[in-house]
Amino acid sequence: MKRNPRRRPGGPTLKDKQSEETRRRLIAAARDLFDDYGYHAVSVSDIARAAGVTHSMINVYFNSKAGLLYQIVNERIVIDTTAATEIAARSGPVRERLESIVRVFAEHDLRDPEQLAVTMSYFWTWPEETEAENQLQIAQVFTPVKKVLCEAIAESSLSAQIDPDVALRAIFAIYTMGLRAGVYGNASVEDCVAGIMAQIGLLLRLPAAGS
Numbered sequence: 001m002k003r004n005p006r007r008r009p010g011g012p013t014l015k016d017k018q019s020e021e022t023r024r025r026l027i028a029a030a031r032d033l034f035d036d037y038g039y040h041a042v043s044v045s046d047i048a049r050a051a052g053v054t055h056s057m058i059n060v061y062f063n064s065k066a067g068l069l070y071q072i073v074n075e076r077i078v079i080d081t082t083a084a085t086e087i088a089a090r091s092g093p094v095r096e097r098l099e100s101i102v103r104v105f106a107e108h109d110l111r112d113p114e115q116l117a118v119t120m121s122y123f124w125t126w127p128e129e130t131e132a133e134n135q136l137q138i139a140q141v142f143t144p145v146k147k148v149l150c151e152a153i154a155e156s157s158l159s160a161q162i163d164p165d166v167a168l169r170a171i172f173a174i175y176t177m178g179l180r181a182g183v184y185g186n187a188s189v190e191d192c193v194a195g196i197m198a199q200i201g202l203l204l205r206l207p208a209a210g211s
Contacts, residue, residue, distance in 0.1 A: 023061050025051040027075070030068050039069060039114050066122040067130070073119055074137065080108040081141050088144035094152045095197070095206045101144055102175065102200075103193050110182045110189050117183045120176070142168050149204075158204055167204065174199045 012020075029050035033042045044065050048055035062068040084101045109116050126134075146168055152158040178196035181187035187195075201208070 019061075022051075022053055022057055025053065026058060026061060026068060027071055030065075031072050034069065034072070034112075034115065039065075039112075039118055063127055063130070064122075066118050067126065069115060069118055070122055070126070070130070073115065077108060077137075077141060080104050081144070084141075084144040088147045093207075094148060094157050094204070095201065095209060097148050098145065098200060098206075099193065099197050099209075101148070102196055103189065105141075105175070106179065106182070106189050106193050106196070109179055110192065113183045116179065120179075120183075138172060142172065145171060162204065170203055171200055174203065 026047060030042070030047045033046055033050060042065075044055045044058050047058060047065070047068070051057075058065060058068055062071060083104045087097055087100045087104065090097060123134075146164050149158065149162070149164045149167055153160055153162060153164065175196055178192050178199070181195060182189065182192045197209075200206070
């Protein structure tokens with residue numbers, strides 16, 4: 001039997017490499033165009049032309065233009081997760097550490113309110129595999145918050161009756177809704193963080209800031 005010279009046993013095929021290259025080019029082209037002109041001013045044809053592929057490839061690899069934006073946002077959040085992890089490793093009051101972490105994420109998400117609005121809208125329509133991927137990402141991104149909660153419970157700074165996983169889901173909901181003022185009400189990052197922390201403080205029964 002003649003062996004296919006293009007395939008290395010146990011490694012990626014030529015097709016796999018071509019697919020990954022196409023994805024990479026689409027993400028790079030879309031990132032540059034969105035940054036230069038804004039999400040809504042860029043068409044799928046613009047992106048495909050810049051990437052040197054047909055526009056149908058966007059649906060093949062990302063489901064839609066919004067799905068392509070979602071991948072770009074995912075890549076950019078890595079740096080912010082690292083910063084949040086460093087904050088979680090510090091000592092200090094629970095409220096102060098949580099507020100610093102929330103501010104890191106809010107500064108990232110409100111960097112481009114238009115893109116945030118698109119991503120939040122896509123949140124309700126994306127395919128099941130993207131939902132599964134997002135749940136894993138949320139767990140990873142909020143690991144620093146869980147670390148702070150677990151340490152505070154162990155040190156009795158928070159009630160032992162608090163379930164960290166349940167609290168995390170509530171904090172994520174508070175955070176998501178708290179950003180809407182920045183998207184639709186032109187609220188500043190600091191205003192959004194203050195509103196989010198006020199609700200987290202009630203949820204966790206945290207002492208007021210400065211007390």
